[in-house]
Amino acid sequence: MNKTILLNNRPNGKPQESDFKFTDSDIPVVNNGEVLLKTKYVSVDPYMRGRMSDAESYIEPFQLNKPINSGIIAEVIESKNDSFTKGDFVSGMLDWKEQQTHNGKDLLKVDADKAPLSAYLGILGMTGLTAYHGLTEIGKPKEGETIVVSGAAGAVGSTVGQIGKILGCRVIGIAGSDEKVDMLKSKYGFDAAINYKTTEDMTKAIADATPKGVDVYYDNVGGTISDAVHANINRFGRIVVCGAISLYNSTSLPTGPRIEPILIKKSVLMQGFIVNNFSDKFPEGMDQLSQWLKAGKLDFSETIVEGFDNIPNAFLDLFEGKNKGKMIVKV
Incomplete structure (x- = not known):
């Protein structure tokens, strides 16, 4: 059968x-x-x-x-x-x-x-392409900038962080256990990581981890974690909205901080996307991911x-x- x-x-x-x-x-x-x-x-x-x-x-x-x-x-x-x-x-x-x-x-x-x-x-499929194109096409990180990734221990987040390091950025990850935090630093090369479940003040924790502020935020979770990152975003920062897993099971529309004043005062770009937006660039993305994987620059x-x-x-x-x-x- x-x-x-x-x-x-x-x-x-x-x-x-x-x-x-x-x-x-x-x-x-x-x-x-x-x-x-x-x-x-x-x-x-x-x-x-x-x-x-x-x-x-x-x-x-x-x-x-x-x-x-x-x-x-x-x-x-x-x-x-x-x-x-x-x-x-x-x-x-x-x-x-x-x-x-x-x-x-x-x-x-x-x-x-x-x-x-x-x-x-994963790394050579939609996961890798989502990480690559979301970060490079919307986040547009520059060498020396600071990237924060939520859901960093997931398939997309861990790839985003590694690409950020390849591009010469400082990368901070947010995850939900000490074990995942250790993995982000030891296996994926993140500069620092935060366990949101044991952190009382996420806004302060992110500020402490990003002394020069946040230039690119790759958002996989939404909710209060993202509120804390938004509070630390730099002028001309870029917010890449890939997912909102913290909200997917909500039965009512949650109300959070109003982000428009931050976007206006700091001239911040905030853009959501789906990976198929960049389907014409998939061959380029797949080629680059394959090269990095073959060279040992990407782990998964x-x-x-x-x-x-x-x-x-x-x-x-x-x-x-x-x-x-x-x-x-x-x-």
Whole structure:
């Protein structure tokens, strides 16, 4: 039988296991022009929480009682498509199914000899491109400037920090445990890191860590952590809004400090983005990330959970901060 994971309910607040439903079906028949894919690695990401709601957004919501999808690495186990052969590995936005057919459109072949397959969902995939293009196209860091990264121990944040160091910047990370703080400094080369869960005054802690102020803030979390960084932003600073995981499960619209006076008085740029905004520059980004990785200038962490049945729990664990780096399920 062939397992599939469907969206069972639209969550109210934090998602629960009951919001997912498992079904079984027969393995599909491959038609001309198609390939049969076997799921190998599944990416779970915070942005998917937004797709579980039916609110208008930059991407279509998941449909109730339909398969959830995300970035997946799959193996071609049968092909009736001239572009693919049995044994190829591919990356694409695919359904949460053990096996599925596909017409091959938008599937990208990946090379297991050049990098671990899971890396194509992380540092050499959307994660790396999000970090690279968000920082370089919006943050535009200059050598000697100070970058602050929230959600710094996550897949995007840890990559942003390393790119900042490659570009000659001072980099400060914000994370949720002493272990993650130590990892940011020892493994990823951050100049300093702050555990927001044990810090009473984040505004002061950020000021102490950034004696010259904050030039670029790469924001993955939003909320009160971002309020504290905004209070330390420099004139002509750039705020890159990549994510807001602290707010994704809110059931009402939270009210925080009004940031407009800071933006005006300090001539600060604040811009949100999605990685597909820079799709025309993906080849450039992929080439640069590959070069840095090959040269040993980039490192990456993965939290790999085993088993198709554990995909929903791996997703839920993102909101508990249980991942170090990229959260991936190995099937």
